[in-house]
Amino acid sequence: MVARFDIVIIGGGLSGAALALALRDTAWRVAVVEPNPPADIPSPASGGGWGEAPGEGNWDARVYAYSPGNVAWLQTLGAWDATVRNQPVYAMRIVGDAGGHLAFDALDAGLPELAFIAESNRLHHALWQGLQAANNIESIGTATASVTWGAAEHELVLAGGRRLQAGLLVGADGANSWLRNQANIGLTVEDYRHVGVVANFETERPHRGIAYQWFRDDGVLAYLPLPGKRISIVWSTTPDRAEALKALPADEFTSRVAEAGRHSLGALRPVTPPQGFPLKRRRAEDWVRPGLVLIGDAAHTVHPLAGQGINLGFRDVRLLAESLRDAHLAPGDIGRLKAYALRRDEDVSSVQFVTGGLKKLFASDETLLRWLRNTGMTMTDGQTWLKQALMRHAIQ
């Protein structure tokens, strides 16, 4: 027997789960196929593991910056709830590798905050809880096995043999998308030759909601403020250096991070062990086909130095969900999907261009480029209108 849905979302990570939730209470019957649904969030009684204080629950090392526009939208979905521990960012300090500096302050642009920092697992869990309560959504915890492409409907076979038919398949299955491969959609890949080393720390001094970023000879180090006297770091550096950092004893790794951050927040105490994520820019050659759309990391990935990966994914979801509100057209109508892809192109292309360009600009050892990038940074700092324009783009 075949189960019929209007829309089947393959992958229930942040992008896929958010899309499903945004389609709650629509006319569409929706399924989300996710073999690894989020685990329950740790109870407050847990913790006390790798440097954690008992009574506060563990801290996820996957911590992201979310734009205020996306947070406001997640609030309308009911997913940015009290379980999502978060820290508003009021200011950002960026430091070059030869005296360049750039500061952004929310107040200067008349904004309450520039971003919010929160753990991935808690937001994922809140999204998932929301969609469990929806009448028109079924979540299926099975892996995919095969897909057959039809003229009006596609058929998906799951591990174990269950068959699903749908007018629209959504690939939200991450950077190595299974659906993208099944559809033979090509991929442009640029290996940044960087690994993002992430870890959480407690700080001696309060961060006052300030995020820091240092462009260094060996990569980019970011301090993202977490609730309380805690930060999450992303140190994007060459694979060799990342391996060497991860291999250090905890106290040595901690003092390297404090030193690279110029002891801005005093002494650090490690809360989670370091983890490394290889960084690549990817872009699928097509985001849409008849009855098929790729969103989030399945469609595009970027260097995390601008904290934009899942923000792009959520902006995909916001636009696609808005387009799917029109129930007069079939969900997989190619005109609808092409209009969606066209409208997403500028945002994704500009973020890929800027993050890739910055990474390259700061990776060069040439004296002239070093001078240029640091001077450019400081000059930008003097241009209030330019900084306000940059902030207004980043908050969407």
Ligand SMILES: Cc1cc2nc3c(=O)[nH]c(=O)nc-3n(C[C@H](O)[C@H](O)[C@H](O)COP(=O)(O)OP(=O)(O)OC[C@H]3O[C@@H](n4cnc5c(N)ncnc54)[C@H](O)[C@@H]3O)c2cc1C
């Ligand atoms: C070091 C680092 C720091 C980052 N910091 C930021 C930041 O500050 N701000 C920001 O916006 N972004 C950031 N990002 C990017 C962000 O992590 C990603 O953009 C985001 O997690 C992508 O979400 P997604 O749901 O599209 O894909 P994923 O999170 O990869 O989810 C894909 C889902 O699909 C499922 N799946 C896979 N294959 C199948 C299949 N065959 N069938 C069914 N399901 C399947 C998987 O189980 C998974 O749950 C960062 C990334 C890194 C590496």
